[in-house]
Amino acid sequence: MRMLDRKWLRELWQMRGQALAIALVIASGIATYILSRSTIDSLTYTQARFYHSTHFADVFDSLKRAPLAVTARIREIPGVARVDARVLAPVNLDVPDFPDPVSGLLLTLPESPGAPNQLYLRAGRLPGPDDNDSVVVNEAFAEAQHLKPGSHLAATINGRRKSLTVTGVVLSPEFVYLIRPGDFFPDYKRYGILWMNRQPLSAAYGMDGAFNNVVLSLAPGASVPAVIQQLDAVLERWGGVGAISREDQTSHHYLSEEIKQLRAQATIVPIIFMAVAAFLLNVVISRLIRQQRVPMAILKAFGYSNGAILLHYMKLVTGIVIVGSVIGIVAGGWLAHGLSNIYSEFFRYPYMYYVLRPGVALTAVAISALAAYAGTFNSVMHAAQLAPAQALHPESPPVFHESLLERAGVKRFLSQGGRMILRNISRRPLKSGLTVMGVAFSCAIVTMGGLFNDAVTYMIDVQFNRSQHADLIVTFTDTTPARALAEARSLPGVVMAEPMRAVPVRLRNSFRTYRTALQGYAQDGRLNELLNTDLQRVRIPPGGVLLADFLARRLGVEPGDYVTAEVLEGARRVVRIPVAGVVREFAGMNAYMSVDALNRLLPDDHGLSGVFLRVDPGMQKQIYSELKQRPKVAGVTIRSVAIRSFHELMAKNILIYAAVMLVLAGTIAFGVMYNSTRVAFSERAFELATLRVLGLTRREIGYILLGETGLLTLIAIPIGFLIGYGFSAYIAISLASTLYRVPVIIEPPTLGRAALVIILSAIASGLYVYYRLGRLDLVAVLKTRE
């Protein structure tokens, strides 16, 4: 081995503590990058494979009712490859030994093996051609309710109870992410999807020879908007509500949002980690080179070239990058596997391909190496350009001045130690600033790690404590006469009941449109209150519409403007409505009116889509069984269950995410602290040993040394809070979608935890250095020159 090579390997070994700390920071960056990128790749690839093998449809539409013969006209639309005209029935389910109301969707099985939205059989078999009472159920529901092939359950279809036998458990590309419309969180126990043969379902739902839902696969290269336009034209007279493309399909939309969120993470978090890693490398390498002046000058005096010396230090850095990369790739892969498992709870794929493209790993390593080399290049070049004689000469004593604070009059309050601390900080403002930034960034990462927990807790609080006061939300299978409200009020145990009407509309402001539900509530209703941005109650106006803030922005309207509403059912009236106000909503893009005003828009049909109920807690069970017997009841959302299912499903995953961020940020915090304290220690060992010789105790010099890091840490923490808030706001903005908007909420406990992580890291590295202070070689001080 050549001598220089032996030298860098030995030096790497000598500085192993610091090298490892830096390698861990690099590893954190690479791990985060790989975690996000490979999870994106895995989800995208798995999704593509699953969609492909199950012929996931391109266009979806619902309608009132059309004869099956209409499918021939749909097939003729240019670009349409396959059509499946289905019957889709909302049902109430009765699962043995489960008293809560359970609702679901009952669908016809795909027409033929080539039809869109094939099912993937996980267990059992599909119903035989003449099986009239057999169904297959979606896996999440089967797991939650312990349903297996051979299990029995009952469904109320169109008011008629039907006993069903489960023959199989399936997955569908349509319901990879499954959530009941209007719900905040998935509830697999209380919402299921079932498929059965066409004949029995059509008979039970009154759809003989007809269909009310259609899915299309398009030929390659076909234009989706063109097909949608023609499909809408064909189905208009059959009560079509307007076709949607795959992008607007609920499950697919959620998947896309999740991937979008991951992408935002894959950009911002690794950049922070990398920046900090580059900073650390910079500090450590310049310190190393300062200590290497003499050996380097000797090497140069012997005739080693600048290039050889530059290469030498690049190799040293490369060694650290390699160690960091190996740890990062292994940890990233491991974390990504863990994350995939979490995702498989939400996203129901039959398989999860784990994809780690070599390109992703290479990019991660390249970014790290680039950051590392950029960080070291300056100091290495500076060293390599030094003339040997100059390098052999010791560095002249550093020049100090009184710090700004002292000149401002603080001086007389300071001990000599305090003055040393202030002057050391102010003599090298860039280095001190970088330390502050390094610490602040790690503080910011922990702060940011708490965003989702705090934001979701806040959203839950707003949703369930301030806005929604109904214990039960009962939705009807279709529009029901207004007397249903009186009927609901008369149920024993019902304390309060308020009407609800939802009408599909397309809202328009010149060229901007959005399809949503126009919701009608009681004008002075108390069970579902709308809130403004200050969370104050907004009263529903007698006329005019209230828009969700995000929807108002999307349509470009403000209170006082008008929007055009195209009603997508019944007589399909088009009306202009004044925008009366804007309401704060974290999920969905809804529009609200008073139920009476809404009914005036639909003169042909005065009815309700559902009711809000407040009930006597002791009577819940009776009310459930009462509601189960009502044929018109499509589903019941239970407030307490919604809150609980959030805690069961979401809270765990948000906490895992926060814990991962905490570990990564703790690593960085410790890396920064440990290195800057170590650097300060070795830069000032001489000075500190002198003070020890002069009779200062270890504690007194400990104060001088650690006081500097301590002060910088205290400065860094509030800056870290601000940066963390900024990152959180950026993430919240980049994640805002029609599905949900995360408010930027960071609670004091999150800030406290971030500060605690930073302070503990500071204490840990301080203790280590304090221990080293006890082993200072006092004798060497008398003879050596700095």
Place this chain on the structure above:
Amino acid sequence: MDEPQTIPVADQNRHAVFRTRGLRKTYVVGEVKIEALRGIDLDLYAGEFTVLLGASGSGKSTLLNILGGLDTPTAGTVHYVDHELGQANDRELTRFRREHVGFVFQFYNLIPSLTARENVAIVTEIASHPLTPEQALGVVGLGDRMDHFPAQLSGGEQQRVAIARAIAKNPDVLLCDEPTGALDSKTGILVLEALERVNHELGTTTVVITHNVVIAEMADRVIHLSDGRVSEITRNPARRPAHELRW
């Protein structure tokens, strides 16, 4: 001038500040064993100006380190008045240095971030009966440069600040390790004058180690070290003033 005369180790009639008996120090560096001190018997008396003279490797620095409480002997005893330093732990040695010893280093070892005044103050803050920093700097003739930082002072000035720092706590003993080693002769003599004045005015027991024979002429007693042993102790019949020295 009279020739210096060789005298015995101990003078029963005088009060010894330091007393060493059979002092040995062995270092193990890697696999090599170095015997730095091989049995030193020595008494240093109150108010005396002593020069420890010896070539490089003679053990003079090791001896100074042990006297100053920076190192402990491998064998033998070392007493400061009635304290046994050989058995003291780190805390006791720190206290000993803090209360009794002033150090002057070859390379000054000033704290670059503190002014001359503050370099002195960092010691007076922890001492029980200190001079003021101004008084101490006055003694070494630097009353007018008190607010300069080390980088703004010449080598000789820096060393005089170091002497002021060493004497400001009113130490019982001043230990100087090659105080002129990094200075030219003219500046070195200024520094020696400062030491002379401290010894004369404050009566501080002063030990200077050097390999410069000329400096020995300003001492009361000269202790010659070679090869880890005291080879000779001489007394100057009359101390030569520092300003007369030339090298």
